[in-house]
Amino acid sequence: MFAYIPYEYGNSKAVMESAGFLLAGDACLKVSVSFHENNNAILKVYEHRNSSYSKLVLSLSQLQVNWRTAEADISGYAKKLSFIAQSGHRTGGGIAIDDVTIETSRCSGVLKVSCDFDGGTLCDYTQASDDSFDWTIKTFSLHNALGKSSLENSDHFIEADGMSRTPGEKTRVFSPLLNSSVPQCLSFVYKIDGPYVGILSVCTQSEFDGEMFLNCNVWFRSTSKSNDWTIGRAQIPPSQNFRIGLQAKRGTVGGKISVDNVTTKFGNCQ
Ligand SMILES: [Ca+2]
Ligand SMILES: [Ca+2]
Structure with a gap:
């Protein structure tokens, strides 16, 4: 999945929401991410617990073309995730993500x-x-x-x-x-x-x-x-x-x- 930031879309964002899920306890989100030719782009992931509460769990902004796996702790109350690609003020390039998984234990931190x-x-x-x-x-x-x-x-x-x-x-x-x-x-x-x-x-x-x-x-x-x-x-x-x-x-x-x-x-x- 690739969020491409076209020329006319500075300071805008693309949002992708997961399907709903139920967790038995705290969990670990893993996602492979790659940034392309845009050092202002930001990928943010939020967990949504109900219609009025959501929490930022991951924010990545480094320009890095090589694929890298990022991980983030997810609370057991999370019922949905949203992935938001923000373009920043620069246009062109984009953010690619792949291999999204949720593991039913807290993140080890080792990937970092x-x-x-x-x-x-x-x-x-x-x-x-x-x-x-x-x-x-x-x-x-x-x-x-x-x-x-x-x-x-x-x-x-x-x-x-x-x-x-x-x-x-x-x-x-x-x-x-x-x-x-x-x-x-x-x-x-x-x-x-x-x-x-x-x-x-x-x-x-x-x-x-x-x-x-x-x-x-x-x-x-x-x-x-x-x-x-x-x-x-x-x-x-x-x-x-x-x-x-x-x-x-x-x-x-x-x-x-x-x-x-x-x-x-x-x-x-x-
Ligand atoms: Ca190197
Ligand atoms: Ca020093």
Whole structure:
């Protein structure tokens, strides 16, 4: 299904309503979404509980051509969903959706961990503010993507540039809150420009008794194979109300640490 935004339809919307349904309890909506050539378009999903009460459950606005599965918690009182494609003030392009499912358990949040950064977005990751610099989204040049099949269609990645930083300075991005009763394997590709440039770590951050605990020993490396793109896999233990973080720490030499194609799956890393 594709909501196309024609030339004359700025600031307008297309609404699609589901059939009515009854849920036995809280549920999880999953929908595949792809944005085409319009960085003002927004997809919103509302749950309707009765004729006078509806609630926004999902809002996506990132320009991302690659299909991505989004998920949203739905209350057990929901009886209908509506999908609203808003054009914003720019015209042209549109929003495509596919594979709409409702699963009868709360969302795990795990889907929000996967991000390929393509289209220049951090997906659902956010920059930490208690660190000393930020990851930046960079565009691939054809040259550095060549010969790396896992990066063939990649147009963006994230980079921690330590050139103008001092040793020990750190930058982190964090996933949204996750709940997982089973282990998961986080996989990604990474590149560390040379020895002593720094350390890339996978962290978990959780709240306990009102205090935040950060553990960046989940996985860490100070080199990548031939200083080039290398596959990394980090085993994430089951936990409640936690975030996954990617941290780069500047070493004694200025250089860049890069990450792309972050995905996750349930189970142990092979
Ligand atoms: Ca930061
Ligand atoms: Ca990418």
